[in-house]
Amino acid sequence: MKAQRGRPRTFNPDEAVNSAQAVFWQHGYDATSLNQLAEAVGLHKPSLYAAFGDKKALYLKAYDAYVAQATAPLKKALTAPKLRDALTAFFNAGMDLFMADGGRGCFMLTTAVPIASMMDEVAERIKETRATLANALRVRLKTAQDAGEIKAEQDLWPLVSLLSSTHIAIAVRARSGESRESLQATTKAAVDMVCGS
Amino acid sequence: MKAQRGRPRTFNPDEAVNSAQAVFWQHGYDATSLNQLAEAVGLHKPSLYAAFGDKKALYLKAYDAYVAQATAPLKKALTAPKLRDALTAFFNAGMDLFMADGGRGCFMLTTAVPIASMMDEVAERIKETRATLANALRVRLKTAQDAGEIKAEQDLWPLVSLLSSTHIAIAVRARSGESRESLQATTKAAVDMVCGS
DNA sequence: TGAATAATGTTCTAATTGGTACAAAATAAC
């Protein structure tokens, strides 16, 4: 945080990563060129390299930033005391995220999944991200089960799986231009199934 | 079908499209180069151009072939007389499709969705493909409703939406390396919800 | 047989790609 020695930066690295993230989000990894990134960030290529390393490194930073930004509201939503409220808030947070900017969907799904088979670091991150989310849902359902909101003999994994699937599906469908109401019909159905309608 | 005038083709156009489809499926549109395509098809680039036009045209042919190949078993599955059997067969057909070749997922989701925002023809096709599938599901549910398998006052769209979402989600999760059993937990949950467990 | 036709493989090209070398510019320490 102290004054650096050389010429000072004219840009904020966090904002730069966010700008890069937006470009990747819109066009995908392969279709995003360094020139596009440099322009979006407002830098020239050598500065990008000096600050973040190569294209892949910059993408991974954008990915990590996305996970941090996206999962926070989702996890927070799950803290609501009643299960139905928690799940409803969870899906609302998801829709806020996926419907933003005209429905750009999920950064992970749109940009990471297509390149996972060619970049091990990405595949690793996807697995981890999904496991984290699934586990958060499972923990929340377990709490609800202990509180008697879910029958004691109910196996929780199918419910987790249904919720995860719904979350994935609304991300894809948001990207395809569907309306929020249409997505809400799906999420409500999923919540009803878990909580009883 | 009659004998052509000039030098005869040494390849089968349909097989060529299928080979190209496989490459697109694995790497995505942008990351697939014409050289890769030519090698996979067993042709040189000029022959590809002569036969199919440019990269985009070849991709669209691959897409159309996919829709034809993929939707046939799905629609057929829905013809089973009992709703539960029909939906179970529907999801099994989906899993056969998405789990093939080590879990390559859905061609439309993997290759088309990421480029939809940059190619109108693709966006158009996606919409159409999804509408067709959703409609097939709706028609099948309507039949079941008329037969008394679904309560008469039940709105069908939330159910269609749930089934479509499940179908999308298993495609994504298959691509991410999940096991068939894991997906089956999700599809069974969805079927139970529609048919009653 | 020979012209017409349509496919083939080799070779090329203009543009774009991810990535760099290097000098100019801006700051802090001395």
Added chain:
DNA sequence: GTTATTTTGTACCAATTAGAACATTATTCA
């Protein structure tokens, strides 16, 4: 002020890209 240090912008590079020119080869029709 000078020097060390870091960032910036210009210019460049080798490789790859989508696509095309063109001569060659294999076939049918006359």
